Amino acid sequence: MPKAIFTLHDGTRHTVEVPIGETLMKAAVNADIPGIAGECGGSVSCATCKIQIANGWWDRLPPVEELEESLIEDAVPQTRLSCRVCMAAELDGIEVSVPQSQYG
Numbered sequence: 001m002p003k004a005i006f007t008l009h010d011g012t013r014h015t016v017e018v019p020i021g022e023t024l025m026k027a028a029v030n031a032d033i034p035g036i037a038g039e040c041g042g043s044v045s046c047a048t049c050k051i052q053i054a055n056g057w058w059d060r061l062p063p064v065e066e067l068e069e070s071l072i073e074d075a076v077p078q079t080r081l082s083c084r085v086c087m088a089a090e091l092d093g094i095e096v097s098v099p100q101s102q103y104g
């Protein structure tokens, strides 16, 4: 199964198996990754699922759509909402980090 690697604010890394088509938000919540709350369940309204995409992976993701953009425009560069990133074969091994702002 494809994997995503989440790096937390303290530098610890968690490798999570993510079925094809599942969002990184759902996988992170299921794996109890700290800092990914996913409060709206993926309806693109809470912005509690932000991740920072590691260099080399950004261009493999689908483009940011308007609604997502409105929730991440003030965020650090290369931020996406993890509820808008679905696992695909070409994303196996994707590396992301959880921004400091996600730890409330």
Ligand code: FES
Pocket (backbone or CB within 6 Å): 025, 037, 038, 039, 040, 041, 042, 043, 044, 045, 046, 047, 048, 049, 081, 082, 083, 084
């Ligand atoms: S889970 Fe709410 S915006 Fe992603």
